[in-house]
Amino acid sequence: MREISAQKVTEVVKKLCIRANCYLPEDVKKRIEDLHDAEPWPQAREILERIIENYQLAESGDRPICQDTGLACVFLKIGQDVHINGDLTEAINEGVRQGYTEGYLRKSVVRDPLDRVNTGDNTPAMIYYDIVPGDKLEITVAPKGAGSENMSQIKMLKPSDGVEGVKDFVLWAVENAGPNPCPPIVVGVGVGGTFDKAAYLAKKALTRDLNEHNPNPMWADLEKELLEKINASGIGPQGLGGKTTALSVNIEQFPAHIASLPVAVNINCHVARHEKEVI
Amino acid sequence: MPISITTPLTREKVRTLKSGDSCLITGVIYTARDAAHKRLCELVAQGKELPMDVKDSIIYFVGPTPARPGEAIGSAGPTTSYRMDAYSPTMIQQGQTGMIGKGKRSKEVVDAMKEHGAVYFGAIGGCGALLSNCIKKAEVIAYDDLGAEAIRRLEVVDFPVIVIIDSEGNNLYETGRAAYLEQQK
Numbered sequence: 001m002r003e004i005s006a007q008k009v010t011e012v013v014k015k016l017c018i019r020a021n022c023y024l025p026e027d028v029k030k031r032i033e034d035l036h037d038a039e040p041w042p043q044a045r046e047i048l049e050r051i052i053e054n055y056q057l058a059e060s061g062d063r064p065i066c067q068d069t070g071l072a073c074v075f076l077k078i079g080q081d082v083h084i085n086g087d088l089t090e091a092i093n094e095g096v097r098q099g100y101t102e103g104y105l106r107k108s109v110v111r112d113p114l115d116r117v118n119t120g121d122n123t124p125a126m127i128y129y130d131i132v133p134g135d136k137l138e139i140t141v142a143p144k145g146a147g148s149e150n151m152s153q154i155k156m157l158k159p160s161d162g163v164e165g166v167k168d169f170v171l172w173a174v175e176n177a178g179p180n181p182c183p184p185i186v187v188g189v190g191v192g193g194t195f196d197k198a199a200y201l202a203k204k205a206l207t208r209d210l211n212e213h214n215p216n217p218m219w220a221d222l223e224k225e226l227l228e229k230i231n232a233s234g235i236g237p238q239g240l241g242g243k244t245t246a247l248s249v250n251i252e253q254f255p256a257h258i259a260s261l262p263v264a265v266n267i268n269c270h271v272a273r274h275e276k277e278v279i
Numbered sequence: 280m281p282i283s284i285t286t287p288l289t290r291e292k293v294r295t296l297k298s299g300d301s302c303l304i305t306g307v308i309y310t311a312r313d314a315a316h317k318r319l320c321e322l323v324a325q326g327k328e329l330p331m332d333v334k335d336s337i338i339y340f341v342g343p344t345p346a347r348p349g350e351a352i353g354s355a356g357p358t359t360s361y362r363m364d365a366y367s368p369t370m371i372q373q374g375q376t377g378m379i380g381k382g383k384r385s386k387e388v389v390d391a392m393k394e395h396g397a398v399y400f401g402a403i404g405g406c407g408a409l410l411s412n413c414i415k416k417a418e419v420i421a422y423d424d425l426g427a428e429a430i431r432r433l434e435v436v437d438f439p440v441i442v443i444i445d446s447e448g449n450n451l452y453e454t455g456r457a458a459y460l461e462q463q464k
Contacts, residue, residue, distance in 0.1 A: 041459050047403055054406040058354075064344045067354040067407040067427075104353055106344045106427050116314065118426050147359045147382075147404065179452050180359050180382035182404035234460040238381065238403060239452050240441070241459035271405045 006086025013095025018103035044242025070143030148181035179239020202266035287335035330421035337377030354407030
């Protein structure tokens with residue numbers, strides 16, 4: 001058993017929260033810049049220029065890229081030969097608490113969805129635990145803003161709806177969202193599993209590097225086809241018209257019940273933040 | 280050339296602004312999001328005085344990040360406006376003439392804008408670091424307990440916005456997209 005202290009987990013989570021909110025990942029920046037160069041509509045190009053200027057300013061001054069510094073979504077891959085000395089969940093929440101306070105990040109969590117009193121320290125984090133072989137601990141922090149989260153959708157399709165049903169639902173979700181989630185967006189899609197598994201897969205898909213495609217060629221083709229269709233919709237940056245509506249469509253699939261075809265669409269804005277570290 | 284707007288934003292000025300116009304706002308604007316709007320509308324319903332002068336005012340839908348030492352405000356870009364749709368008609372009846380946000384608005388809001396003379400501006404969502412450069416001073420004037428959602432009085436200089444929906448109900452989300460698609464044919 002390899003020992004990892006809870007304190008170490010806290011330090012890493014704190015660092016990742018601050019870093020993710022102030023520095024956009026290289027793959028996302030590269031994609032925005034490429035699409036800016038390929039954008040034919042003048043107003044859309046101008047908006048993309050402001051978006052580029054904004055993340056450059058953020059990284060040069062350690063400022064949050066966006067004021068919605070999000071719910072702290074934390075994905076863990078815990079090696080089964082790792083032992084954490086201390087309370088792992090509390091260690092993560094302490095990292096979020098310290099990161100959001102010391103990093104001057106916005107506290108955007110209410111303690112109860114109906115009484116809506118702010119917890120004051122952005123806890124609790126939304127934590128996803130995955131046990132894997134090995135003796136490492138991989139931590140990904142993906143701060144998730146609500147503007148795009150609120151435009152996300154899930155539907156339990158029938159098996160007979162097939163691939164056309166999946167396509168129609170994803171395209172409908174993007175059309176329905178329109179300007180609201182701050183396009184250009186990243187579209188995370190989860191297909192299969194149960195109701196909740198599909199939603200989890202859609203969220204996990206948003207943490208994938210934009211240069212990676214689904215390893216299965218059929219699903220990779222579907223990603224490409226959906227991206228082309230979304231970028232032919234004309235919604236454009238901020239919904240004001242243009243070619244650049246989405247940066248990427250990332251699909252994760254999973255086996256499903258003989259009677260089910262769940263599809264979840266989790267939308268992210270262009271501030272597609274995620275930072276990873278392996279302990 | 281962008282149109283310069285100095286607050287207060289009178290109804291006469293509102294009538295001259297057209298969907299698609301780029302504008303630079305200078306002067307005093309107020310921040311409010313869901314929680315603050317709810318309280319403001321409760322005060323209106325009770326016939327009580329509001330914590331700021333709403334007549335000819337611009338309300339910016341924003342919840343900024345905390346200011347670092349020596350800075351006026353943290354990152355401060357627009358939040359999605361439809362969450363204020365339940366409240367904006369009441370605020371427009373009270374005299375508000377401008378809203379800054381991003382995203383779609385309801386028919387009820389647009390009807391109130393047309394009836395009373397108000398304009399909906401869009402700021403670029405996800406550009407909070409850049410937009411905060413135009414905010415020179417920020418002061419909490421009400422509901423400090425709401426944290427990021429408190430009402431702030433902002434002093435802004437050349438704050439960049441685009442008229443999305445004008446006081447006649449013309450909507451750039453519809454016309455901008457249609458113009459792009461037409462040009463692609």
